[in-house]
Amino acid sequence: MLPNIHNYDVKNIWQKTYLDSFLAQGWPSSKNEDWKFTSLSQLLTDSFDIALELGGDIAEKQAPKLPGNKHKYSLIFRNGVLDSELSHAGDENVRFSNLLDDDHALSLLKNNLLENHPIFNLTLGAMQSAVLIDVSETQVEQTPLIDLSFVGGIRKQSAHPVVVIRVAEKAQVKISEFHASANGLSAPIIVVNLAKGTVCDHIRCQVADLDTSQLGLSLVNQDAESDYNNFSFSSGGDVSRAEMHLNLNGENAQCKLSAIYLGRENQHLDITTRLYHNVANCTSDQIIRGVLDDRARGVFQGKIRVAQDAQKTDGQQMTRALLLSRETEADTKPELEIFADDVVCSHGATVGEIDENQLFYLVSRGIPTAQARAMLIEAFLIDTLTHIRAPELSEQVQFHIQDWVLKSALLSANNV
Amino acid sequence: MSILEIKELTATVDGKEILHGINLSVGAGEVHAIMGPNGSGKSTLSYVLSGRAGYEITGGDILLNGTSLIESDADERARAGLFLAFQYPVELPGVSGMSFLRAAVNARLREQGEEEVDQLGFVKIVRAEAKKLGISDDMLKRAVNVGFSGGEKKRYEILQMALLKPVMAILDETDSGLDVDALKIVSEGVNLLRHPERSMLVITHYQRLLSHIVPDRVHILSGGLIVKSGDKSLALEVEENGYAGIDNVA
Numbered sequence: 001m002l003p004n005i006h007n008y009d010v011k012n013i014w015q016k017t018y019l020d021s022f023l024a025q026g027w028p029s030s031k032n033e034d035w036k037f038t039s040l041s042q043l044l045t046d047s048f049d050i051a052l053e054l055g056g057d058i059a060e061k062q063a064p065k066l067p068g069n070k071h072k073y074s075l076i077f078r079n080g081v082l083d084s085e086l087s088h089a090g091d092e093n094v095r096f097s098n099l100l101d102d103d104h105a106l107s108l109l110k111n112n113l114l115e116n117h118p119i120f121n122l123t124l125g126a127m128q129s130a131v132l133i134d135v136s137e138t139q140v141e142q143t144p145l146i147d148l149s150f151v152g153g154i155r156k157q158s159a160h161p162v163v164v165i166r167v168a169e170k171a172q173v174k175i176s177e178f179h180a181s182a183n184g185l186s187a188p189i190i191v192v193n194l195a196k197g198t199v200c201d202h203i204r205c206q207v208a209d210l211d212t213s214q215l216g217l218s219l220v221n222q223d224a225e226s227d228y229n230n231f232s233f234s235s236g237g238d239v240s241r242a243e244m245h246l247n248l249n250g251e252n253a254q255c256k257l258s259a260i261y262l263g264r265e266n267q268h269l270d271i272t273t274r275l276y277h278n279v280a281n282c283t284s285d286q287i288i289r290g291v292l293d294d295r296a297r298g299v300f301q302g303k304i305r306v307a308q309d310a311q312k313t314d315g316q317q318m319t320r321a322l323l324l325s326r327e328t329e330a331d332t333k334p335e336l337e338i339f340a341d342d343v344v345c346s347h348g349a350t351v352g353e354i355d356e357n358q359l360f361y362l363v364s365r366g367i368p369t370a371q372a373r374a375m376l377i378e379a380f381l382i383d384t385l386t387h388i389r390a391p392e393l394s395e396q397v398q399f400h401i402q403d404w405v406l407k408s409a410l411l412s413a414n415n416v
Numbered sequence: 417m418s419i420l421e422i423k424e425l426t427a428t429v430d431g432k433e434i435l436h437g438i439n440l441s442v443g444a445g446e447v448h449a450i451m452g453p454n455g456s457g458k459s460t461l462s463y464v465l466s467g468r469a470g471y472e473i474t475g476g477d478i479l480l481n482g483t484s485l486i487e488s489d490a491d492e493r494a495r496a497g498l499f500l501a502f503q504y505p506v507e508l509p510g511v512s513g514m515s516f517l518r519a520a521v522n523a524r525l526r527e528q529g530e531e532e533v534d535q536l537g538f539v540k541i542v543r544a545e546a547k548k549l550g551i552s553d554d555m556l557k558r559a560v561n562v563g564f565s566g567g568e569k570k571r572y573e574i575l576q577m578a579l580l581k582p583v584m585a586i587l588d589e590t591d592s593g594l595d596v597d598a599l600k601i602v603s604e605g606v607n608l609l610r611h612p613e614r615s616m617l618v619i620t621h622y623q624r625l626l627s628h629i630v631p632d633r634v635h636i637l638s639g640g641l642i643v644k645s646g647d648k649s650l651a652l653e654v655e656e657n658g659y660a661g662i663d664n665v666a
């Protein structure tokens with residue numbers, strides 16, 4: 001069912017166009033190729049009111065304790081609305097302002113060619129907090145860390161926060177996103193705009209409530225010689241989609257995208273990437289690992305599009321799923337659209353189970369079955385974790401992984 | 417008293433009976449060798465003893481120190497002091513060698529009610545044992561068995577045995593894949609582990625190993641049965657005449 005937006009007034013008139021187009025199209029069904037495996041019209045059965053103000057309890061799910069860092073800038077969104085009391089005010093190195101006051105930044109958001117995208121349209125139409133973060137090129141001794149938390153929220157409401165991060169030439173930045181929403185629907189849009197020669201390490205940790213539908217959209221633009229390292233972890237939500245559109249717009253830009261999804265019970269977890277090699281001499285490397293238990297379903301859709309002029313492109317993509325139960329399902333849809341001739345692109349996908357030979361080897365050494373299974377699941381994920389370049393950001397994620405893996409291993413060992 | 421006692425053991429794999437009634441008794445501190453043609457059931461016996469899933473015991477019993485093992489899972493048997501050196505050690509990509517070894521040793525220590533070893537102390541112990549077996553520090557840093565040569569894998573099996581200090585060790589063709597020098601190093605490693613409270617069952621095709629690790633008894637396994645037992649001279653007999661010269665060999 002659609003969100004209840006009939007008695008909702010947009011804040012700005014231009015937003016109405018987006019809302020109207022969302023309403024005209026509704027949630028996509030599996031007939032829509034982009035939503036083939038994640039049919040929102042079937043999966044989203046509740047209706048919500050648009051969240052308008054701060055709300056929800058955050059006592060239980062506090063924002064992550066990131067390592068102490070005097071260059072840390074925290075923004076906390078509750079119910080999809082910026083909580084300015086709990087948030088950092090910014091300074092001359094990392095400036096916070098209202099996105100709606102900056103036409104250039106707004107165009108970074110609006111210029112994405114996503115006119116038929118339900119989340120893009122809905123969130124642009126319904127956003128309450130739209131924050132612009134400018135990371136200046138003035139280099140501080142330590143790389144600034146932007147820490148975005150999306151917590152709390154009211155079950156019957158849908159949250160639509162928007163954050164645009166604009167990184168100036170040669171600047172370096174670390175970004176940590178933490179999603180632990182309790183909203184019925186949480187649909188944040190995060191835009192990262194990397195100017196020439198920037199370096200960005202970005203971690204996203206999604207551990208939303210198990211009855212939250214978490215549909216995130218990340219839009220990244222990379223200028224020449226920029227270097228982007230992204231890691232995304234998803235284990236929350238009844239329906240979760242981590243969707244990223246990344247444009248390589250300047251030569252010699254490079255990106256590394258790694259992702260882990262862990263699903264159990266009836267969760268539906270989707271990772272979708274759209275990588276656009278628009279110019280020559282860029283590299284992209286994607287590595288995705290999923291573990292599914294119970295009746296969970298995993299989806300990976302990865303498109304790499306190489307424009308005609310994007311010669312010497314190197315685009316790699318590898319996805320693997322580990323199924324811990326017979327009732328899980330993993331769907332993979334790689335798409336290579338290559339219009340240049342001098343490129344190296346590849347993709348691969350595998351789906352497997354825990355190897356009985358490996359398990360026996362471990363237990364034959366006296367290691368209890370549950371621990372042995374946990375060791376093998378963690379070993380399956382390790383390649384992805386070694387992709388992370390900012391280890392201090394990965395502690396939080398590692399904790400959630402160990403917790404999840406141990407629970408699965410213990411439950412299955414008891415069931416044998 | 418026997419450390420290991422196998423009585424009238426029958427076992428099936430995928431519903432097919434492979435072991436047809438094995439009787440074998442290994443005393444404390446003894447080393448017994450098992451020889452036999454390909455496909456006679458030697459590896460099957462070692463898997464049945466160690467409790468591998470899919471290897472079903474249909475009759476008889478296995479006693480370790482007088483206690484029946486057949487209701488115990490593989491990990492419990494290992495913690496009770498049984499150890500199998502694999503004919504084909506398994507690669508574990510992504511599992512760090514050190515954390516694997518420590519998990520195994522700590523599981524056994526916990527079982528014995530002893531304190532677990534800390535990381536630093538453990539690394540020292542492992543390095544010292546590894547040195548005796550000619551295992552490089554670099555190998556220790558890699559994932560378990562990944563990128564090891566055939567011979568390196570066999571050495572790594574013996575390293576695990578040295579660390580786990582089993583009461584009953586089964587070595588399944590530990591000599592296969594070893595060059596002459598490695599055979600010597602590994603055999604010396606095994607001999608160092610001979611102990612009045614540690615027994616061994618050494619499965620091999622070759623007398624050569626048995627000239628290094630001298631057995632107290634030699635058994636011939638054929639068609640899922642022990643068809644002949646004798647002292648170390650039986651191995652020489654097999655070497656000279658093959659199995660054709662031995663009665664009852666299928």
Ligand SMILES: Nc1ncnc2c1ncn2[C@@H]1O[C@H](COP(=O)(O)OP(=O)(O)OP(=O)(O)O)[C@@H](O)[C@H]1O
Nearest residue numbers: 429430432434452453454455456457458459460461
């Ligand atoms: N899963 C299985 N299903 C059916 N038969 C099996 C299975 N595994 C082993 N066997 C059979 O059991 C018999 C014994 O095999 P085993 O591996 O124990 O022999 P072995 O004595 O160790 O031989 P080798 O000297 O070649 O190592 C063989 O005939 C083999 O084909």
Ligand SMILES: [Mg+2]
Nearest residue numbers: 458459460503
């Ligand atoms: Mg064998």
